[in-house]
Amino acid sequence: MRHVALQPDATETKPLTEPVLLILLSLADRPRHGYALMKDIESLSHGRVRLSTGTLYGALRRLLEDTWIERFKQEDTSREKQAYRLTSAGRRQLQLELGRMKQLTQAASVRLRAKEV
Amino acid sequence: MIAQWIYRALLRLYPRDYTAAFADEMLAAFEKGWEERQRQGRAALARFALTEVAGLVTGVGAEWIARLTTDSSVRGRGLPDLRKMRPAGVPSELWFGAAGSNSPQSSLPLEVAQAQERVAFLVGGMVHAIANHDFQAARSYSYEEYRARDTLCSLRKKYGLDQ
Numbered sequence: 001m002r003h004v005a006l007q008p009d010a011t012e013t014k015p016l017t018e019p020v021l022l023i024l025l026s027l028a029d030r031p032r033h034g035y036a037l038m039k040d041i042e043s044l045s046h047g048r049v050r051l052s053t054g055t056l057y058g059a060l061r062r063l064l065e066d067t068w069i070e071r072f073k074q075e076d077t078s079r080e081k082q083a084y085r086l087t088s089a090g091r092r093q094l095q096l097e098l099g100r101m102k103q104l105t106q107a108a109s110v111r112l113r114a115k116e117v
Numbered sequence: 118m119i120a121q122w123i124y125r126a127l128l129r130l131y132p133r134d135y136t137a138a139f140a141d142e143m144l145a146a147f148e149k150g151w152e153e154r155q156r157q158g159r160a161a162l163a164r165f166a167l168t169e170v171a172g173l174v175t176g177v178g179a180e181w182i183a184r185l186t187t188d189s190s191v192r193g194r195g196l197p198d199l200r201k202m203r204p205a206g207v208p209s210e211l212w213f214g215a216a217g218s219n220s221p222q223s224s225l226p227l228e229v230a231q232a233q234e235r236v237a238f239l240v241g242g243m244v245h246a247i248a249n250h251d252f253q254a255a256r257s258y259s260y261e262e263y264r265a266r267d268t269l270c271s272l273r274k275k276y277g278l279d280q
Contacts, residue, residue, distance in 0.1 A: 033142070034142050034143070034145070034146040035145070035146040035149045035150070038146060038150065050168065051172075052168045052169050052171065052172025052173070052176075053143045053146045053147050053150070053169060053172060053173075054143075054169070054171075054172030054173040054174075054175065054176030054177075055172045055175075055176065056146070057139045057142070057143050057176070058176045058179055058180060060139075061135065061138070061139065061180070061183075062183075065187075067245070067248045067249055070245070081142075081145070082142055087249070088249075089249065
């Protein structure tokens, strides 16, 4: 039997871009289709981020390719209302990113407090 | 509607596999966004149109670069359409025989169409399992697919579809 050592995935350590992070966050609680994602991302970012359809679907295509999300078959299946949901790999990436951000904000808070004292 | 027509024309600039997978959804999302911005006034509508055009132009460039630089097996993970996937050994003229209908298999006997769908489903499951390094599941899908393909072959013989 041939044993293969798995190399750590390079994308695992790479910080996520804001649209990707927001897409993963939006899919964290339930599956959503394209337009619902756009609206939810707008509300998640308090109106600061408004993704165009080109940006959204480009990111969705890459996330499907990385198998971080998958297409989700709903009862009323029409091609225009294709929903997407997080895979376990996508959820893990989101948790890694949130952990990274948490660590960064903690470090930043410590520095700011030190400066104030 | 002119905006819709322009948007549809711009979508054709994307690579063909991308358009096949996402154009309908993108158009539907654009239409909803357009309707909503129309209610918000001209300024919102103009901002929306500009953002959409900019997003499409950069998207087209990025997708062509990705298309030319990504291995087709990797790209295939994101863009397969199982409803259109033709199992190996099934002639394309038969699979896509019902041109213009929603279901490519609709001209086939129900039993055969269901067997084809099962093969396609199992192939999709196997690809997904391999992509996720779940080799035990992949082996199980592979075994099931082998059996499903056997069933499909005997059904095709039964209905005289091999001639």
